[in-house]
Amino acid sequence: MGVSRSASTVIAYAMKEYGWNLDRAYDYVKERRTVTKPNPSFMRQLEEYQGILLARKRYLSVQQEINIYSQTHMTDVGQCPHVTH
Numbered sequence: 001m002g003v004s005r006s007a008s009t010v011i012a013y014a015m016k017e018y019g020w021n022l023d024r025a026y027d028y029v030k031e032r033r034t035v036t037k038p039n040p041s042f043m044r045q046l047e048e049y050q051g052i053l054l055a056r057k058r059y060l061s062v063q064q065e066i067n068i069y070s071q072t073h074m075t076d077v078g079q080c081p082h083v084t085h
Contacts, residue, residue, distance in 0.1 A: 003035050008042040012049055019057070022050045 007029055014025035026046075030036045038046065 002033065003037050004039045004042055007033065007036040008038040008046060011038065011046055015046070015050060015053055019053075022046050 010029050011022070011025045014020050014028060015022060018025075020028070026036075026038075
């Protein structure tokens, strides 16, 4: 018990909660529960989930940069190049 499905769930949790990639999360879980062996289908899902998390991280990073830029360069609506008066 706990070899495939529950281990995959813990791996996915570690990836999201700690920002770890699949390899790091897998190794962490495997060190603590040596019988861990997600089946190939779960591993494919974890690889896809890693891509989703990476895309989300990049999106949030860009959003943060936009917010910082907006706060430092557009303190007044009059400075916004796309707003007509």
